[in-house]
Amino acid sequence: MTHALRFTEKDLRRLAGARSFERGLGYLSAISQLEIGDETITAVVDGSNTYQVELTEDEDGGLSGWCDCPYGQEGNFCKHCVAVGLAVLGQAESVPQQRSGDASRTQLLDGWLQSRTQEELLALVREQLADDPGLRRRLELRAAAAGEDTGIVRERVLHLLDTRPFARYGYVEYADAHAYGRQAAEAVIALRALTASGRAADAVEVAREALRALGRAYEEIDDSDGLIGDVAAGLAETHLDACRTARPDPAETAEWLVAHVLDAANDATAIDLFDYRDVLGDPGLARARTLLVAAWRANPKGWAEKYFMERLLKADDAGVDALVEVHAADLAPNGHTHLVIARELEAAGRADEAMEWAERGLRETVSEWGPDSDLVAYVCERHEQAGRPADVVAVRRGLLHARPSLAAYQHLRTAAGAAGTWESSERPGALDVLKAIARPDRDRRHGGSVLVDALLDDNDLQAAWQAATDGCADQRQWLALADRIRDRRPADALTVYLRWIEPLRRQTGDGAYQRLTELLLSARACHRTLGTEAEFATYLAALRADQKRKRKLMAVLDLHGL
Structure with a gap:
């Protein structure tokens, strides 16, 4: 339609x-x-x-x-x-x-x-084959798949997966990936035909080689549209179908599958060993289990080894302790693995052990960015559910002391506010932590402190002004502070705007002109509040005279009525 x-x-x-x-x-x-x-x-x-x-x-x-x-x-x-x-x-x-x-x-x-008659159609096909070598190769492959010569099928399949004709610079670029993908897809069709023709055992062997070849080539292909990934999935599906038909030796199949899934070069083919349960049966699964356990013990930090070991244990219903052992062999530096273990234990009804692992994760974090945010949330939520607000405050306080930041300060404020201890005890101690890292410097112009950000976030503008005056603020913080106090303390705000206008007078470019204009508008607002608009007019006239050669700046000032 x-x-x-x-x-x-x-x-x-x-x-x-x-x-x-x-x-x-x-x-x-x-x-x-x-x-x-x-x-x-x-x-x-x-x-x-x-x-x-x-x-x-x-x-x-x-x-x-x-x-x-x-x-x-x-x-x-x-x-x-x-x-x-x-x-x-x-x-x-x-x-x-x-x-x-x-x-x-x-x-x-x-x-x-x-x-058309059969003779007419054959004549038409032969005519097209003479003009189109690619079509000829594809039909030759289908003919081989339907015949008896598996060697020709293997040769043609591997030829279809060969990237060299498409790799102009040793890499299949996006522009060539579509053509390569269409050619490679013919390999899937040929392997299916091989199975359909009663030669599933041959299809198993050729499919293995095809999967290996594409897996090795995949990293050198721009597969932005996923066409080659679809071919890889088709090859994997064809191999599984051939195995289900041919019923190859379970132990040998398990050995090939384990080696394949643990080889990082084969990630593109995305074979899932556990899709082969009916092919492997109990003997094959036992062999796969033995090989996976040995691979994991030899390389417990390997991603594939850990992933399939976890899948194996869950499939075997091996119990949470075995899963904990797998995860504990490779603990992430930010505590995320501790959280995974905690959730497994909690799901098994062992909440106390889960909390021990989660709190251990907070203690053992060595990442410069601090513990995983989900781990922190997990610990705090469990304390809240147990009616222990003081413990939530203790966690948040410890994180602020370990890695002072505005976010850590805000989380502590929220927790202590809920516990009713923010103003009385937690805030003074938190500010002391931030003051200790503020490093006051009266000549400081850049690199503002968390202290000023926290005081601004608290809306404690007087304390923020004092911290900035002590040298703990950068340009961003000074201007944010000036914007906040402008209505109540226009003279102080004006000094800030004028200070940051001066360096902009020596700069050029659209960004500098836009920032200069914004500061002049803020300065004019202060003069209006102070009733000194004539003084601003004199200042502006002098600035325009000094900057008159910057015609684009003049146009921007005119646009904003300056």
């Missing part, structure tokens, strides 16, 4: 961005060979070269575009895609009819082919 267009001009602008969209408007007259199919739209656009464009609509109304221009090859929705999309929108009313015509032509071709 044909349908109208599902995308709009707004979609084109969103996908391309304003600049590419505007450029696309200039290519409407450069489009030729426009064909509108039921889901795919193709065209040729003449630019600095001739480019092939393909737009695809999905059932949910989404639109994607592909172009072989340099910008499009990087995965962008380029100006040529925009031009084709706009050209199609320009004839939107006729799109259903065009799609209906495309469907009719397809139906006509199918009917014509069906009416």
Whole structure:
């Protein structure tokens, strides 16, 4: 059933961005060979070269575009895609009819082919094979899969997965990945045909080699669209289907599977050993279990070893202690693994042990960024649920002392506020911690302190002003403080604005001009509150005279009435 267009001009602008969209408007007259199919739209656009464009609509109304221009090859929705999309929108009313015509032509071709005799069809195929070597190779592979020569199938499958013809610089770039993916997909078809022809055992062996070959090549392919990943998944599925048909030796299959899943080079094929339960049976599963345990004990920090060991234990219902042993062999420096263990213990009904592991995680954290935030939340939530607010405060206090930050200060304030101890005892101690690292320096202009941020967050502006005066504030903090006190202490705020205007007078560029203008507007607001607008007018006139050669600055000042 044909349908109208599902995308709009707004979609084109969103996908391309304003600049590419505007450029696309200039290519409407450069489009030729426009064909509108039921889901795919193709065209040729003449630019600095001739480019092939393909737009695809999905059932949910989404639109994607592909172009072989340099910008499009990087995965962008380029100006040529925009031009084709706009050209199609320009004839939107006729799109259903065009799609209906495309469907009719397809139906006509199918009917014509069906009416040909076997001899006529063979002649037609041979004619195409003579003109298309790629088609010839693909059909040769299918013929081999249906025949008796497995050696030819193996050779052709590995040839289809060979990236060298597509790797111009030793790497399959995005522009070439589509062509490589279409070729590699033929290997999946051939292996399925091999199984269907009654040679599943051969398909198992060839599929193993194919999986190994693609796994080794995958890191050298730009698979941004996931086409090669789909081929890898197809190969894995084909191998599993062949194993289910051929029923290879369970122990030997287990050995191959374990070696495959533990080899990082095979990540792309995403084989899950536990999908093979029915193939392995009890003997194969036992062999896999032995090999996985040995691999994990030899390399307990290996990601794959740890992952599959955990899966194995859960599949065996081995109990939480065995899982804890696996996780404890490789504890993350931020305490995240302690949290994983705590959750496993809690799920097993061992809440006290879970809390011990979680609190141990807080103590043993060695990450410069501090403990995992989920671990901290877990500990605090359990204390809250147990009605121990003082313990929550103790946790938050310890984190502030260990790694002072505004976030740690805010968390402590929230916890102590809930416990009713913030103003009376916790805040003074917390500020003492921040004062100890503030390092007052009267010449300080950069590198503000957490102390000033905390006092601003508390809205303790008097204390924040004093800390800034003592040298504990940078430019950002001084200006934030000035903005906060401007209505009540305009003279103090004015001194801050004027101080930071001065260095900007020596700078150029849009950013400097914008910051200078913002500070002048703030200074003018202070003068208005003080009733000294004439003084500001004199200051501004002198500044404009000094900066008059910066014509762009003058235009910005004029725009803002300065």
